[in-house]
Structures are given as C-alpha cells and as structure tokens.
Amino acid sequence: MGFFKKLKETIASKTEAVTNVFKEGLAKTRTALVEKVEELITRRKKIDEEFYEELEEILIGADVGVTTVMQLIEELRAEVKKRKIESAAELQPVLSEKLVGMLKGDGISHLNVAPAGEITVYLFVGVNGVGKTTTIGKLAHKLKSEGKNVLLAAGDTFRAGAIEQLEVWGQRVGVDVIKQSSGSDPAAVIYDAVQAAKQRQVDVLICDTAGRLQNKTNLMEELNKIFRVIQRELPTAPHEVLLVLDATTGQNALSQAKLFGEKSGVTGLVLTKLDGTAKGGIVIAIRNELNIPVKLVGLGEKMGDLQEFDSDQFVHALFAGLIQKEADQEES
Numbered sequence: 001m002g003f004f005k006k007l008k009e010t011i012a013s014k015t016e017a018v019t020n021v022f023k024e025g026l027a028k029t030r031t032a033l034v035e036k037v038e039e040l041i042t043r044r045k046k047i048d049e050e051f052y053e054e055l056e057e058i059l060i061g062a063d064v065g066v067t068t069v070m071q072l073i074e075e076l077r078a079e080v081k082k083r084k085i086e087s088a089a090e091l092q093p094v095l096s097e098k099l100v101g102m103l104k105g106d107g108i109s110h111l112n113v114a115p116a117g118e119i120t121v122y123l124f125v126g127v128n129g130v131g132k133t134t135t136i137g138k139l140a141h142k143l144k145s146e147g148k149n150v151l152l153a154a155g156d157t158f159r160a161g162a163i164e165q166l167e168v169w170g171q172r173v174g175v176d177v178i179k180q181s182s183g184s185d186p187a188a189v190i191y192d193a194v195q196a197a198k199q200r201q202v203d204v205l206i207c208d209t210a211g212r213l214q215n216k217t218n219l220m221e222e223l224n225k226i227f228r229v230i231q232r233e234l235p236t237a238p239h240e241v242l243l244v245l246d247a248t249t250g251q252n253a254l255s256q257a258k259l260f261g262e263k264s265g266v267t268g269l270v271l272t273k274l275d276g277t278a279k280g281g282i283v284i285a286i287r288n289e290l291n292i293p294v295k296l297v298g299l300g301e302k303m304g305d306l307q308e309f310d311s312d313q314f315v316h317a318l319f320a321g322l323i324q325k326e327a328d329q330e331e332s
Contacts, residue, residue, distance in 0.1 A: 021299050021300070021304075021305065021307060022299060022307070022310075022313045022314060022316070022317035023316075023317045024275070024299070024300070025274050025275040025297070025299025025300055025305065025317070026274065026275070026280050026299070026314070026317040026318055027275075028275070028276070028277060028278040028280070029062060029274070029277065029278055029279070029280030029281065029318065030317070030318055031278065032058075032061060032062045032278035032279075032280075032281075033058065033059070033062035033064075033278075033280070033281055033318065034318055034319055036058045036061075036062075037055065037058055037092075037095065038092075040054050040055060040058065040088070041088040041089060041091070041092050044088050045087055045088055045089075046086070046087070046088065047080055047085065047086065047087070047088055047091060051088060052073055052076075052077070055073070055076075055095075056069055056073060059072065059281065061278075062278060062279060062280065062281035063250035063251060063279035063280075063281045063282040063285065064281035064282075064284045064285055065251065065254060065281070065282070065284070065285025065288070065289060067285070067288075067289055068102070068284060068285045068288045068289060071288070072095075072098055072099070072102075075098055076091065076094065076095060076098065079091075079094050096319055099284060099319075100315050100319065102284050102287060102288045103283065103284055103287060103311050103314060103315050109268065109293045109294060109295045109308065109309045109310075109311075110295075110308060111239075111240055111268070111295055111296075111308070112239040112240050112267070113239060114236060114237070114239055115236070118234070118236065119194075119197050119198065119202060119203070119204070119205055119234060119237070120203060120204045120205070120237075120239050121194075121197075121204075121205045121206075121207065121230055121234060121237035121238040121239055122139070122204065122205070122206045122207065122238060122239065122240045122242060123207045123209065123223075123226065123227075123230070123238040123240070123241045123242070124136055124206065124207065124208055124209060124242050124244060124270075125209050125223060125241060125242070125243050125244070125260060125266065126211060126243050126244035126245065126256070126260070126270075127211040127256060128159055128211035129211070129246070130211075130244045130245055130246040130249075130272060131244060131246060131272035131273060131298060132156075132208065132211065132244040133156075133162065133165045133166055133169060133208060134169070134272070134298075135244050135270055135272055135296070135298060135306060136152065136166065136169065136206050136208055137166075137169030137170075137172065137173060138298070138303055138305070138306035139206060139296070139306060140152060140169065140170070140173045140175045140206060141172075141173040141303045141304075142304075142306060143203075143204050144173055144174065144175060148203040148204050149200070149201070149202045149203045149204070150175045150202060150203065150204045150205075150206065151175065151176055151177075151178065151193065151196060151197050151200065151202040151204070151205050151206070152166055152169075152170055152175055152176070152177045152178070152193075152205075152206050152207075152208070153177070153178045153179075153189055153190055153192075153193030153205060153206070153207040153208065154166045154167070154177055154178065154179035154180075154189060154208055155186040155189050155190050155193075155207050155208050155209045155210070155226065156186070156208045156209055156210045156211065157180065157181075157182055157183055157184045157185070157186050157189060157210065158182075158183065158186075158210045159210065159211065160182070162208070162210075163177075163179050163182060166179075166208055167179070173303075176196075176200075178192050178193035178196050180192070186209060186210060186222060186225075186226060187222070187225045187226050187228075187229045190207055190226050190229050190230060191229050191233070193205055193207065194229070194230060194233045194234060195233070198233075207226070207230075207238075209222075209223060209226060210222065227265070240267050240268050240295065241265050241266050241267050241268075242266070242267070242268050242269070242270050242295060242296070243256070243257060243260045243261065243266040243268070243269050243270070243292075244269075244270045244272060245257060245269060245270065245271055245272070246272055246273055247271045247272060247273050247274045247276075247277050247279060247280065247282055247283075247297075247298075248273045248276055248277040248279060249279075250277075250279040250282050251282070251285075253271070253282055253286075254282060254285055254286060254289065254290075257269060257286060257290055257292065258290065261290060261292050266292055267292070268292065268293055268294070268295035268296075269286065269290075269292055269293070269294045269295060270294075270295060270296040270297070270298070271283060271286075271294060271296075271297045271298065271309075272297075272298035273298055274297050274298060274299055275298070275299050275300045275305070280318070283297075283314065293309075294309040295308065295309055296308060296309060297309050297314075
C-alpha cells in the first residue's frame with residue numbers, strides 16, 4: 001500500500017472531533033508552511049538553486065529550525081539526483097514524505113502512569129510566562145473528567161501571584177491545592193503535597209515549580225531537591241518531568257528545551273499556544289533535534305484544548321489537502 005494511502009487510512013480510524021481540534025489549532029502554521037510550499041511548487045516549475053533557496057526561507061520562516069532545514073534540503077537534493085526528478089510538482093510528495101517522517105515518531109505520546117494502586121506524580125518545569133499554570137489546570141481538568149482523583153501542589157513559591165493563580169485553577173476544575181505562604185521552601189510544599197496525596201488516596205499529584213528564583217539558589221539545585229523529596233516518599237516517582245514551552249517563541253523554545261533537557265531530567269515536552277502562532281514548524285525541529293518526546297500540545301483557550309500529542313493527527317492537520325491528493329494519485 002502507498003505511503004499516503006496508508007497514512008490517510010490511519011488517520012481515518014481516529015476520532016473526527018480530535019482531528020478538528022488539531023486542524024483549527026494549526027490553521028496559522030498550515031498557512032505559513034504548507035500553503036506557501038504549495039504556492040512555490042505551482043509557481044516554480046523547475047528545481048534549481050532559487051527553488052531551494054525559497055523553500056529554505058519558507059521552512060525557516062515557519063521555525064522548522066536551521067539545522068533541520070539544512071538536513072531536509074540535503075536529503076531532497078539527494079532524492080532529486082537519485083530519482084532524476086526535474087519538475088517541482090514531482091518533488092512535492094517527496095518533501096511531504098520527508099516532513100511527515102520527521103514528525104511521525106511513535107504515534108500518540110501517552111503520559112506515563114504509576115502501577116495500579118500507586119500515586120502518579122507529574123512535575124512541571126519551565127520558565128515564567130510559558131503557560132505552565134494554565135497547562136496544569138487544563139491537565140487537572142482532563143484527568144478529573146477521566147474519573148481520576150487529582151491533587152495540585154503549589155511549588156512555585158517565588159513568583160508573585162503564582163500560588164493564587166494555581167488556586168483559581170483548582171477552584172475552576174474542582175481540585176484541591178496544597179500550598180504554603182509565598183517565599184516558602186518549594187521542597188517543603190511538595191513534601192506536604194505527597195503526604196496529603198497518600199492520606200487522601202489520590203490517583204494523580206501534579207506539582208508546579210518555579211520558573212526562576214529570586215535568591216541566589218540555583219534553579220536546577222532546587223529541582224533536584226524536589227526530586228529527592230518525591231523519590232524518598234514515592235520511589236517510582238515522578239512519572240513525568242514535563243517541560244512547558246511557548247510555541248510562539250519558536251527557536252527560543254528549542255533553546256530552552258536544550259538547556260532544561262540536559263540538566264533537569266525532562267521526560268516530555270508540552271507545547272502551549274500552538275493555535276496562536278505560524279511557527280508550528282518548531283514541532284518538527286524539536287522532534288528532529290532533541291531526544292525528548294512532545295507529550296501534550298495546547299491548541300486553544302478552552303479547557304478541552306490541551307491534547308495528547310498525536311503525530312498522525314498533527315500531520316493530517318497540516319497536510320490534509322496534500323495527503324488526500326497524493327493518496328488519490330497512488331490509487332489511480
């Protein structure tokens with residue numbers, strides 16, 4: 001079976017509702033990336049240096065990332081030579097296939113969970129302003145709607161208003177928040193939260209942490225201390241250390257992922273605000289350049305717009321028109 005026909009069938013088996021959330025959330029990126037590539041291919045019939053340069057510009061403009069773009073262009077040049085491709089139209093399925101390959105990975109990146117009867121702990125990290133607290137609130141809502149008993153820990157004790165912000169989300173979704181006063185030791189808050197989680201027999205404990213510290217303490221040292229507190233009480237935890245990144249910052253998000261990823265044991269990424277940016281190509285760069293899976297994506301303002309990252313859905317939302325057209329061509 002052809003590549004695109006198979007991809008089309010994989011996507012067709014998934015729920016239509018989720019597909020629409022991805023389609024709407026990635027509309028700006030689709031315009032900036034896929035439609036511009038299609039326009040380039042229609043306008044430039046011939047594959048020459050100018051064609052490659054324009055393609056490079058489009059990809060970098062959608063924040064696919066310079067390293068990834070250079071790799072992609074090199075692979076395309078090799079394919080053009082190997083297959084003796086002359087027209088831009090012939091190159092389109094090859095380009096789509098390469099981008100899809102970079103994005104695909106393992107389908108849905110599920111969040112890790114604790115064995116039955118144990119408490120699942122998710123630790124959230126990330127700089128201020130990326131949407132960390134909002135993401136925690138939305139995840140709490142998602143898990144609660146799945147029937148889980150959820151507890152939140154206000155471990156970001158340094159940022160003004162962070163505790164109150166988490167409390168507001170707790171009230172909105174009907175979940176308790178364990179907190180201490182502003183400026184308290186974050187590890188002490190997390191310790192209290194773990195004890196409360198045990199006593200109340202909760203299913204999931206979600207911990208917020210500081211994006212930066214006002215005092216001289218190193219942020220990574222603070223995170224390590226929190227880690228030790230959790231692991232002493234719950235040896236298999238935390239089950240995920242989720243780094244929240246703001247997709248609208250593009251390459252800056254990639255730099256943050258590299259910095260945090262190296263030093264804080266990050267197991268998964270959360271990309272927020274994908275609906276508000278044309279830079280959704282950053283997902284391609286992140287998946288290609290980092291060995292950390294994207295676990296969750298924020299695709300809108302509503303409570304239900306936090307979705308598990310599903311590479312098939314993502315690809316379909318971006319390339320729906322192309323996949324349909326190329327699947328039809330494979331059939332004919």
